[in-house]
Amino acid sequence: MTKGKFGKFGGQHIPEALKAPVAKLEAAYEKYINDADFIKELGELYSQYAGRPSVLYHARNMTADLGGAKIYLKREDLNHTGSHKINNVLGQALLAKKMGIKRLIAETGAGQHGVATATAATLLGMECEVYMGQEDIERQALNVYRMKLHGAKVHSVTAGTATLSDAVDAAIAAWCASDADTYYLLGSAVGPHPFPSMVRDFQAIIGREIRAQMLAAEGRLPDSVIACVGGGSNAIGTFYDFIGEQSVELVGCEAAGKGLNTTEHAAAISNGRVGIFHGMETYFVQDDAGGLAPVYSISAGLDYPGVGPEHAHLHDTGRARFVAITDDEAVAAFEYLARTEGIIPAIESAHAIAYVIKYAPSLPKDKIIVVTVSGRGDKDVESMARYRGQL
Numbered sequence: 001m002t003k004g005k006f007g008k009f010g011g012q013h014i015p016e017a018l019k020a021p022v023a024k025l026e027a028a029y030e031k032y033i034n035d036a037d038f039i040k041e042l043g044e045l046y047s048q049y050a051g052r053p054s055v056l057y058h059a060r061n062m063t064a065d066l067g068g069a070k071i072y073l074k075r076e077d078l079n080h081t082g083s084h085k086i087n088n089v090l091g092q093a094l095l096a097k098k099m100g101i102k103r104l105i106a107e108t109g110a111g112q113h114g115v116a117t118a119t120a121a122t123l124l125g126m127e128c129e130v131y132m133g134q135e136d137i138e139r140q141a142l143n144v145y146r147m148k149l150h151g152a153k154v155h156s157v158t159a160g161t162a163t164l165s166d167a168v169d170a171a172i173a174a175w176c177a178s179d180a181d182t183y184y185l186l187g188s189a190v191g192p193h194p195f196p197s198m199v200r201d202f203q204a205i206i207g208r209e210i211r212a213q214m215l216a217a218e219g220r221l222p223d224s225v226i227a228c229v230g231g232g233s234n235a236i237g238t239f240y241d242f243i244g245e246q247s248v249e250l251v252g253c254e255a256a257g258k259g260l261n262t263t264e265h266a267a268a269i270s271n272g273r274v275g276i277f278h279g280m281e282t283y284f285v286q287d288d289a290g291g292l293a294p295v296y297s298i299s300a301g302l303d304y305p306g307v308g309p310e311h312a313h314l315h316d317t318g319r320a321r322f323v324a325i326t327d328d329e330a331v332a333a334f335e336y337l338a339r340t341e342g343i344i345p346a347i348e349s350a351h352a353i354a355y356v357i358k359y360a361p362s363l364p365k366d367k368i369i370v371v372t373v374s375g376r377g378d379k380d381v382e383s384m385a386r387y388r389g390q391l
């Protein structure tokens with residue numbers, strides 16, 4: 001089976017009950033992704049509602065301070081709802097609408113994807129139900145309230161560690177049990193085909209804009225594009241337009257949590273093994289018995305045990321390289337960007353900033369780096385203050 005494969009990774013590892021809904025989704029995706037009316041409608045949602053194109057900002061202070069490569073920030077934090085997630089949810093919600101479906105279900109960890117899905121459901125006049133681990137519901141009460149504010153129903157998941165990975169299982173089970181009027185809106189470039197390709201296609205707007213904005217600003221392509229990697233959607237969206245450009249280096253930043261030599265990290269490529277879960281073959285953080293291991297990161301958005309299959313392939317072929325950033329490095333980068341540029345990044349995005357802080361000084365001044373700021377850090381301010389003992 002080569003469908004939805006990236007080298008040996010990806011595929012469509014699904015139970016019998018999902019064969020029909022997944023086949024229907026695949027057909028709709030293939031029909032609409034190149035449909036001129038669909039593209040036009042989605043483009044209008046991006047520009048009128050999400051606020052695209054997002055700014056490509058020349059970070060002069062950071063560039064001067066680090067003393068190496070010239071640094072640009074791709075400001076996905078400026079999008080409506082505060083992250084890149086809106087690119088994917090608007091695309092998939094519009095696709096669901098075209099399919100005549102009126103009910104969206106979604107999984108969420110920290111609640112960011114749940115909020116974005118609830119937002120898109122409201123906009124397009126659909127119902128929304130979100131599956132969320134009980135542990136996360138308690139930790140992220142504000143996002144639970146935001147989802148409810150948009151009229152979404154939040155289901156508590158108590159299985160396993162009651163976090164994101166269990167919420168994915170619960171959402172897939174709910175999709176299996178549901179009727180044809182339910183669309184599963186997956187939040188990252190993971191899961192069975194067509195999700196990894198479809199989510200990538202909706203996030204690829206990030207890299208296409210970077211290309212155009214960089215050509216306008218510098219008259220050439222960047223030397224490196226860098227993004228944080230949870231499931232990998234903002235990273236593959238950043239990379240995709242440049243995969244065929246061998247002069248552009250692609251760097252993904254995973255969460256090393258308390259260190260790769262501990263069990264408290266979420267670095268699937270740097271410290272995981274190939275396995276099959278959540279409908280796909282890719283790298284996962286696993287326990288000795290070959291099950292999914294509990295993962296940890298200070299950043300809830302990177303706290304997922306797997307990684308999108310296209311990243312696994314980019315890693316194995318050497319086209320992209322992946323580095324791991326610890327909590328401490330990410331928190332320092334969170335504070336650094338706030339102080340040097342007056343921009344508070346999401347703690348997820350701070351993992352990519354942290355790598356730039358280490359990497360840029362090693363490059364000559366005529367090199368250009370673009371780093372994607374996947375989201376804004378308002379949601380993280382309280383926990384960062386607590387991390388520093390200031391609350």
Ligand SMILES: *Cc1c(COP(=O)(O)O)cnc(C)c1O
Nearest residue numbers: 230231232233234301348374375
């Ligand atoms: C969800 C999230 C991520 C991680 O998801 P990817 O699919 O890896 O992009 C990163 N940054 C922010 C701000 C997020 O909300």
